[in-house]
Amino acid sequence: MPFVSGLKCRECSREYPAEALNVCDFCFGPLEVEYDYDTISEVISADRISKGPLSIWRYQDLLPASGENPVDIMAGYTPLLKAPNLGKRLGLNNLYIKNDSVNPSFSFKDRVVSVAATKAVEFGFETLACASTGNLACSVAAHAARAGIRSVVFIPSDLERGKVIGAAIYGPTMVAVDGTYDEVNRLCSEVGDNYPWAFVNINMRAYYAEGSKTLGYEVAEQLGWRLPEHVVVPSASGAMFTKIWKGFNELACLGLLDGVAAMSFGPDQNTVHHPAVTTRMHMAQAEGCSPIVTAWKEGQTQVKPVRPNSIAKSLAIGNPADGIYALRVINKSGGSGNTVPESDVVDGIKLLAETEGVFTETAGGVVISALKQLAESGAIKPDELTVAYITGNGLKTQEAVEGVVNPLMVKPTLSSFEEALSERTAIRR
Helix, strand or coil, rough: CCCEEEEEEECCCCCCCCCCCCCCCCCCEEEEEEHHHHHHHHHHHHHHCCCCCCCCHHHHHHHCCCCCCCCCCCCCCCCCEEEEHHHHHHHHCCCEEEHHHHHCCCCCCCHHHHHHHHHHHHHHHCCEEEECEEEEEEEEHHHHHHHHCCCEEEECCCHHHHHHHHCCCCCCCEECCCCHHCCCHHHHHHEEECCCCCCCCCCCHHHHHHHHHHHHHHHHHHHCCCCCEEEECCCCHHHHHHHHHHHHHHHHHCCCCCCCCCCCCCCCCCCCCCCCCHHHHHHEEEEECCCCHHHCCCCCEEEEECCCCEEEHHCCCCCCCCHHHHHHHHHHHHHHHEECCCCHHHHHHHHHHHHCCCCCCCCHHHHHHHHHHHHHHHHCCCCCCCCEEEEEEEEHHHHHHHHCCCCCCCCHHHHCCCCCHHHHHHHCC
């Protein structure tokens, strides 16, 4: 069983039982899972983790749902690729790509949904639901199918076709809402108050968000139980950004990092910062929806909501639920917030594909363009160990890069081919 002691408000610290709750009824702050780290420290080890399954459930001791019979489609343990070609283009000698685009439903959302779906089944829910910008709908529908329960997914009506089909194939009830993601989310909050459904990113959010910690665990394990000096992470709600940081600190406090002594978590365990965790957390957002980065650049402690207008629809959350906590992580880690012009998003997609053979969606284009900015500005030095998180597959947002299709049109003759090839070569010169 999970080593969970309950839930705790991130603002006023009031404690709650481990139930399907997400908001403090006193101050309306968000709730977060509290763990029994003392007991975890007695059982966890790198050796124990290495003997676990090749999925996020190898870290079950640090997750809030039981790993005995999880709702699992083998999310996680995705490749950490050394990126010498991209590194050479950017002047970075120690660059890695965490390629989460190869998860079963082709995005990192499989990590969070596997945890939320497992917890929903534990609680006895018979319907799994979500508000989604696309990737989450695909993952919720897939995991509900695996669990043998119903799914209902709510999406903006202007979503990319690949994401709509990618969710529909699993047989959910799909609800297309004429509005932005934030309007979809507000509708789902009302629905959640009236229907006994497990909304993964509403009433199940405290558990769901914990799945993103595995992105931190895996990178550390794949680097030989050490941490990178820099990470570049795309952000929508800000939850994944904060949870990667939390995962790094948990590993350090539990003594799982090479050469790092364990440290007590203390009473405020969810905000602990181990002094050995010196990774700089760099956030990437597209210009058309960058409320967290804008707040950071302006030195604000609160995030002002915006109306999204971005090609990177998977990042288009104008009122980010974890925005203030993400700001704190940027500052605490000595990282940065980076806004990518909309015109550079496709350039980032193409750059990663042409150098490392990885086809990412628009969110990945934002990450690579932000990485380029950081390298060119000198914020990341040439030999510093850097990991860029690629969280979704390019086949889901093909519309964004349709312009790359430009084949040589030839007749079935050698002369026609050679003539066309000569013309194309001349154009390139």
